[in-house]
Amino acid sequence: MVQRARVVVVGAGFAGLAATKELARSGALVTLVDRNPYATFQPLLYQVATAGMGTADVSFPIRTFAAKWPNVRARRTALSRILPDKRRVEFDDGGALDYDYLVLATGVTTNWLNVPGAPENALPIYSLGDAAGLRRRLQHYLEDTATGRRESTHVVVVGAGATGVETAGTLAELRRNTLPLTHPEVRPDQTSVTLVERFDYVLAPYKPRLRDAAAQALRKRGVNLRLGATVAGVEPDAVLLEDGTRLESDVTVWALGVTAPPEVAAWGLEQGKGGRIKVTDALNVPGHPEIFVVGDLAGAPHALPQLAQPAIQMGKHVGRQIAAMAKGGQPRPFSYRDPGIMATVGKAEAVLQLENGLTMRGLPAWLVWIFIHVAYLLGGRNRISVLLNFFWRYAGPHRSRASVTQ
Amino acid sequence: MVQRARVVVVGAGFAGLAATKELARSGALVTLVDRNPYATFQPLLYQVATAGMGTADVSFPIRTFAAKWPNVRARRTALSRILPDKRRVEFDDGGALDYDYLVLATGVTTNWLNVPGAPENALPIYSLGDAAGLRRRLQHYLEDTATGRRESTHVVVVGAGATGVETAGTLAELRRNTLPLTHPEVRPDQTSVTLVERFDYVLAPYKPRLRDAAAQALRKRGVNLRLGATVAGVEPDAVLLEDGTRLESDVTVWALGVTAPPEVAAWGLEQGKGGRIKVTDALNVPGHPEIFVVGDLAGAPHALPQLAQPAIQMGKHVGRQIAAMAKGGQPRPFSYRDPGIMATVGKAEAVLQLENGLTMRGLPAWLVWIFIHVAYLLGGRNRISVLLNFFWRYAGPHRSRASVTQ
Incomplete structure (x- = not known):
């Protein structure tokens, strides 16, 4: 035996x-x-x-x-x-x-890249606890802004990789479509979504055409794009850039660097x-x-x-x-078969790049993105539940979709 | 105007x-x-x-x-x-x-009824935070029991109203059907579910026939019923009854008394x-x-x-x-139109009592219970999501249902 x-x-x-x-x-x-x-x-x-x-x-x-x-x-x-x-x-x-x-x-885990103030003042988005904490922070600050206890809820997302782009794009959509319903007391100038990236483009691993499409989609949603900007420090209420710019930031999201x-x-x-x-x-x-x-x-x-x-x-x-x-065999070398990469910006907008050079954007890419994430990567109860949540967020009854606060 | x-x-x-x-x-x-x-x-x-x-x-x-x-x-x-x-x-x-x-x-809110040790050692189940806390406690104790850091995870539920019956019945089902799959290291004698009630029956507001049906359904699921038993104190690892009995209890759930x-x-x-x-x-x-x-x-x-x-x-x-x-009118007296009451014990088992005297139990009552809770009381996204969760818990793939730990 x-x-x-x-x-x-x-x-x-x-x-x-x-x-x-x-x-x-x-x-x-x-x-x-x-x-x-x-x-x-x-x-x-x-x-x-x-x-x-x-x-x-x-x-x-x-x-x-x-x-x-x-x-x-x-x-x-x-x-x-x-x-x-x-x-x-x-x-x-x-x-x-x-x-x-x-x-x-x-x-x-998160890499703060030795940026002063980042570990104390920025929130990572790497674990489930991180994500839930960020949500609570946003919810809390928006409530305080609505009741006058806080001046503003400006968000700065640092790093325009897939996570940074997805977070900034979704927050900008919520700011434009949902916030006026759920927090009518908050004026548009009290909130903003800024995405900071040290390269001159977003989504570095993608072809220039797709990077540009993603940047355009972000701008269309109202994201302030700060490209070619390196973060020099994070304070409780601001992100400092190397060129001396001070970006107001009530909530700083750290979407780069792992170690x-x-x-x-x-x-x-x-x-x-x-x-x-x-x-x-x-x-x-x-x-x-x-x-x-x-x-x-x-x-x-x-x-x-x-x-x-x-x-x-x-x-x-x-x-x-x-x-x-x-069974007595020898381990063989690993080789990676790259099936391609994709990222979403928000409703009906994604970029997709296959290894064979094929690219796709807009609604078709977004549907593929959802299909892959739901059908291929998830299983069981989560699969149905996530599909339901996507449907609700992007196609449910308009006013009922207003769920920024939970 | x-x-x-x-x-x-x-x-x-x-x-x-x-x-x-x-x-x-x-x-x-x-x-x-x-x-x-x-x-x-x-x-x-x-x-x-x-x-x-x-x-x-x-x-x-x-x-x-x-x-x-x-x-x-x-x-x-x-x-x-x-x-x-x-x-x-x-x-x-x-x-x-x-x-x-x-x-x-x-x-x-929860009423501890001046029972010594209850506020310190028992967990209520009245708010969302209470429920999530109870789940974490159970999960944590079962993990410790599986790895030998804890002797047992005995649960005592105090109070056989609807909440107590529903909690005890569901926990007993999990203990019997799910635990052997998710925590194979835990022996059956290391866990138990006990329901303590000072009356001689469960679900006091119901007719004797339905009370008996519910009690029988609980016993069938493996719940130890302690009827006619008044709690005199709660210790970290036990519930003390007035007759001197000491019930081992690693997790005591307080499902009675509001104030x-x-x-x-x-x-x-x-x-x-x-x-x-x-x-x-x-x-x-x-x-x-x-x-x-x-x-x-x-x-x-x-x-x-x-x-x-x-x-x-x-x-x-x-x-x-x-x-x-x-508009200048006067407030009129309130009168309650009682549509009836219902409670569930577990899968395919509930009791239902209409004001006109009609009673129902078993699978039909359970389906009515789900229908009322989902279709009538909930709305929107929650409705679909809760229905999905019921389906998954009671009819999903057998081994995948084994979700006691989250």
Whole structure:
């Protein structure tokens, strides 16, 4: 009888979940560890921040995921130490597990890029807690602006990647269409949405034509675009640019820069750029072929974008390699099949760029964007619920759509 | 030109919302005040506590509600003082409003009935925050039980009214059907669900036949029923009964007793039983016909059950009386048209009792229960979302339903 491989997967993001699924099917004994009881669907966090969806719509319980297979267990705790020679991991809660294979998939976190005042005064949008906190802040400030306790609720979003563009575009739509209904006491000059980007264009990974289309769509929605502007500091009520400009900002959203969290240093594995753990082209740690790193935390020889697709493919690949190694095989190099990239700006507006050069924008791209996010990436109850929320936000009864405050 | 009546409605529960809706249609200038930015659908809070629904499913933004009418404004704050002679109310945030008519609809809160240890060791299930807190506690304790940091997760529910029965029945179903999948490490003897009631039966307002049916349905689901048992004290890990019995309890749920919150005393209006504000049979304060009290806070001459129906009818009635008074009319007495009562025990099990004597139980009663709660009481996005959640919990894919942990 073959001994079943014991695998510990740390982190239940796209990479960790994909690895777990693959390993579960191979019959390995998997323990999926995460510090939260739920897995988060990060690409839709901006919808939570802008009150289009609830936290339960973009997350699901890890134990429910694990319950699909009898050979998968879930455990809520954080990794504190790796003992590679003993093939053992220790956790924050005092527990420990022995492994045959270890998969590290804990992801990265906000990088403040040493900008003074940013950690204190800006809000990231990286975790479910971040998104819910941003929503509460916006709601609270708008209420105070409506009742005269606060002068204004100006929002500055820093970083025009997909998250920054999606957040700014959606907030601008809410400001124009919803706010006059829900907060009639607030004058238009008391609110604004500004998007700051150090490049001269938004959405750097896209072709110039699509960047321009996205910028135009943002302007059309009333977003103040500050391109070619580098942030020099963040104060409680302002964002300072390097050219000396002071942008009024009651709420500063930090939508750029990710780095490995500080606790990774304690794991004793060699780190590279951005604190990522260095791995071979087969995604395992040099000298420890039984330790794999997948997702954003993987410092692979060829850098990959921090998106769901690379994470899913890495997780799947590693799951397969471990199944093969358990039968005596060797791990094979990972190669990324880029299916293309896409981002949405707001209602009926998105940009899409396939690897073969095909591009798409406007309503067709937006429908593809929704289809991919709902049909392909989500599952079960979330799928229906998210679809419902999209429908409601963009096609529901006009006045009932006015849900900026929750 | 007729001067439009200025009405301040304090509290956005069933009563306050019904009053606001009626007044909005009459053309009055209404300000709806609540301490929370959202209104809560209390009858489904037990679903939030037992992880069947998210907080966004059973609540909606008050400003979205108010946005339906141009003559309704919303304001997030709490009432601190009433100056009846000046016809003015003052708020916690330092603001104030002058009114022609005032509607008090702030509801009641948990009553610990002077049971020692109850406020410290038991969790109420009265607000959205209560329900979410109970869910987190259960999730946390089950996780600790699964990983050996905690011996057990025994739950004792105190009070077998509708909320107690619904909570105990649902938890027992989760314990039997879901827990073995999501927390396979937990042994059956490490968990239990007990329902304590001082009467010899559950659901006191119902006919004996229905009480017995509900009790039988609870037992069938594995609930330990302790009838005719009065709680003498609550400790961190136990509920003490008057006969000396000590029930192990890691999580004690307090599902009984409501009373006016202490701040009502500062409003200077005469209070009656349970701290409720005394009103005439027209629901206004003696000596101040322009001040109305509706919902659970109203100490009407004939006591009414603390349910959605009386609250909605009182709110509607008062809205109409104010509209009539603004045109020079006199307020008319309120009379309650009882449409009947119902409660659910779990999947395919409910009891229903109409005023005409008709009773119903089992699957038909359960379907009526869902229909009434979804079609009649809820609206818009929540309606579809709650229906979806019911479907998912009771008819979705078996293993995917295993969502006890979120």
